[in-house]
Amino acid sequence: MDNSTINVKAHGKVILIGEHSVVYGKNALAMPIKALNITTTITENKDNENIMNTTHYHGPYLTAPNEYDGLKYVFKTMIEKAKTNQKITVTYTGEIPMERGLGSSAVVAFGTGNALNKYFQLHLSEEEIMAITNHAEMINHGKASGIDSATVKANSIVFFNKNKGPQELNEKLGATLLIMDTGELGNTKEAVSLVRQKYESDTTNQNKIDRLGELANKTKEYWLEHNPKAIGKIFNEAQTILASFDLSTDRINQIVTTAQNNGAFGTKLSGGGLGGIVISLCPNQKTAHDIAQLAQPYFANYWIEEI
Known part of the structure; x- marks a missing residue:
């Protein structure tokens, strides 16, 4: 088990076209916004408590306010997979305004899943991390198409269909x-x-x-x-x-x-x-x-x- 500090950066997104219709199986286009990003940092915590540090909340991870429910799901799922009693502090730095359509919830869910995967050396595949991220998005938004999760890990424009998945356009x-x-x-x-x-x-x-x-x-x-x-x-x-x-x-x-x-x-x-x-x-x-x-x-x- 690796107890060193782990940092994972993930970027935000904007939907160019297809918001709402993408929920009904239609196509959509979204693009990553590299200028907007959040870094997830994991360090060991010797105080026998898992801690979340954000701009708006500092305290025990699993008793964070309801707006963090999707994130708490990611954390709980990954900790169960790690089968560990080790306590950690998860710190989020950088700023993507929340509830603006910039993908902030997908960014922190994806970043947290990746960071915990690395920290505990779980060797989960990207598909497994994405499945956990998408479930967190369902908790956050009621019915999530998956476009946010696909775009926060992309390097170029994403042409997306929730049945067929993402296709990156490099043009x-x-x-x-x-x-x-x-x-x-x-x-x-x-x-x-x-x-x-x-x-x-x-x-x-x-x-x-x-x-x-x-x-x-x-x-x-x-x-x-x-x-x-x-x-x-x-x-x-x-x-x-x-x-x-x-x-x-x-x-x-x-x-x-x-x-x-x-x-x-x-x-x-x-x-x-x-x-x-x-x-x-x-x-x-x-x-x-x-x-x-x-x-x-x-x-x-x-x-x-x-x-």
């Missing part, structure tokens, strides 16, 4: 993505439930979900053709569909309008909605910076990624 689009955090907490579980109610009550809404899947397929085609303008139009159509499910907010709408009036190819919410983040596809860095300046009253933070 660059040739555009700039502006990611804006509204500062409003999204709620994936609530958003998924809201969409499900509307989906089950109206065939029009079922058609909209089907359309989001079609738009994801078209996005992949246009991506491989390096056609960001066409993808921008898809973003705008997807935003209209997502807003029709009452997933948009006044702040999201204001960001969308500002971006559309100032040179963006297309803009949409990303993730569950009801808050969270907005992504804007821009022709270049200058346009992205200009939009960020103009939309500043409506967001808490932003990142720019070359894609």
